[in-house]
Amino acid sequence: MGLYSNARALAFSVAKRIVKFLYHDIKVLRALCCRPFPSRPSIKSVHEGARAHPGGIYAIFLLWQPKRFSWYVQNALESLNEAGINIVAVINHDLSEDQLAYLSGHTRSIIIRDNSGFDIGGYKDATTYLAKSNIALSRLLYLNDSTYFFKGGLTDLFRRMITSEADIIGTFENWEFTYHIQSFCFAVSGDLFRSEKFQRFWTSYLPVNSRLWAIQAGEIGLSRAMIPIASSIDIIYKxxxxxxxxxxxxxxxxxxxxxxxxxxxxxxxxxxxxxxxxxxxxxxxxxxxxxxxxxxxxxxxxxxxxxxxxxxxxxxxxxxxxxxxxxxxxxxxxxxxxxxxxxxxxxxxxxxxxxxxxxxxxxxxxx
Known part of the structure; x- marks a missing residue:
């Protein structure tokens, strides 16, 4: 029985390595080899929304909602607006006319892009878009729809994130393997956003369609870039x-x-x-x-x-x-x-x- 179990474990380990090479390593190598050459822009179109708020508080909201905008997305849009936050919605797929009309009524800008690099790729495009817009940005939230957003307490949570004096405020952190701030809902100050190291991370980040890459090079890589230059860090749920x-x-x-x-x-x-x-x-x-x-x-x-x-x-x-x-x-x-x-x-x-x-x-x- 022990020999059989060991053989199964070895077979699984070998198969796992082969799959990683075929479905991750090759994608990364291809992206690295193609990097010096011109590529198709990931952003398909940019639309102006009808919901603008005074001041320099913005949120990048990354969405994958190909059929309809679910209740939890609607909750988040409502609470972001209640908190006076200008929303830049980033959509990793095409939108129907009804979807575009709905989103236009709740956001300041809409970026429609392909799905290259998944959520972190969308964060990169929106960060670059805002950096080039010369906005006097004072606080920027990053969030995506990988969570359910319940309405109770949500507006207060967003208000806490935008009124914090910390350079980085995260909802959750992760100490497993390598410490990092979890990227599904966090915010940075305007000073950190404009810092050379923060902007360099985003301009140099290479989008690859692999969750493993998005976590290691994206989420963890972002924390490695921004934590050393932050004067203070606040985590809400500890x-x-x-x-x-x-x-x-x-x-x-x-x-x-x-x-x-x-x-x-x-x-x-x-x-x-x-x-x-x-x-x-x-x-x-x-x-x-x-x-x-x-x-x-x-x-x-x-x-x-x-x-x-x-x-x-x-x-x-x-x-x-x-x-x-x-x-x-x-x-x-x-x-x-x-x-x-x-x-x-x-x-x-x-x-x-x-x-x-x-x-x-x-x-x-x-x-």
Whole structure:
């Protein structure tokens, strides 16, 4: 049995390396080789919207909504406007006339582009667009639609991000492997935006259609570029922010919270019986910092800190089962969108049920 298991593990490792070479490494090499030569512009068109706000506060909102603008996108657009933020919508696909008309009524500008480089490629194009516009920008938010945006507390969250004095304010951070600020919702000051190093990162960033590249060279690369030049960094949802709420609970309550943690870092039900209460709180808090914190602590942040953001890939990334997600939303709040959310999760599915090739891509971080 041991020999068979070892052989399977070796075969998987070899297959994984082959898939990485074919579907990631070759794409990167091709992009690097083609870089010195003229390429087709990624931006197809730019449209002026009808919703402008005074001042220099802007948001780049990256969207992939080919059929219609979902409720969570509408929530985000409404809250950004309520906070007085000028929205530059970046769409990685073509728009219907109805979609364009709707978006025009809620944004200051609309950039329609191809999907090269995925979200980080869209951030690059919009950053370059704003830099060339000579706007007296005082604060810039970056966000995308990889999360559900619940309306309760969302406008207040955006207001906190634009009134912060920190050069960088992020909603979540990630200490797994390499520290970085998670790129689905963060903001920078005007001074940092105009800095040479920040602009150099974006002008030199090479868009490649690989999720692995977008994370390593894009999300992590961006943090490496901007963190050293930031005079201050503020993270809104940190594990220690949960301590006051957790400290008021009983040990029975702690056992009940286990289901709000992803399966991979979940405690045994008897774990808290032998620990003093302070140690229980320490354990609950420290587990959240092990991985991507919107995945590890997202439901706890929603339950105790009214966080209006929940990741849309919790099932696909096998953090929770569909039943666990449904129960967590019933406990932490879904604002009447439970059926829509569960349909969205089930539509994308669990990566375990993908083809062998796709599962190998997921194992490499390519999908």
């Amino acid at each position: 594990p220690n922010a949960l301590r006051p709420a957790l400290s008021t609970l009983s040990k029975d309550d702690y056992t009940g919270l286990i289901k709000l943690y992803p399966g991979a870092i979940r405690f045994p039900h008897t774990h808290f019986l032998r620990l003093p209460k302070s140690a229980c709180v320490d354990e609950l808090v420290s587990r959240i910092g092990l991985r991507s914190q919107i995945h590890t602590g997202g439901f706890l942040y929603r339950k105790y800190l009214a966080c209006p953001i929940v990741k849309r890939d919790l099932l696909y990334r096998r953090q929770f089962s569909a039943d666990e997600i449904e129960q967590a939303l019933l406990e932490t709040g879904h604002e009447g969108h439970l059926d829509e959310i569960m349909t969205d999760f089930k539509r994308r599915g669990d990566s375990l049920h993908l083809s062998v090739l796709s599962r190998l891509k997921v194992a490499n971080g390519i999908l």
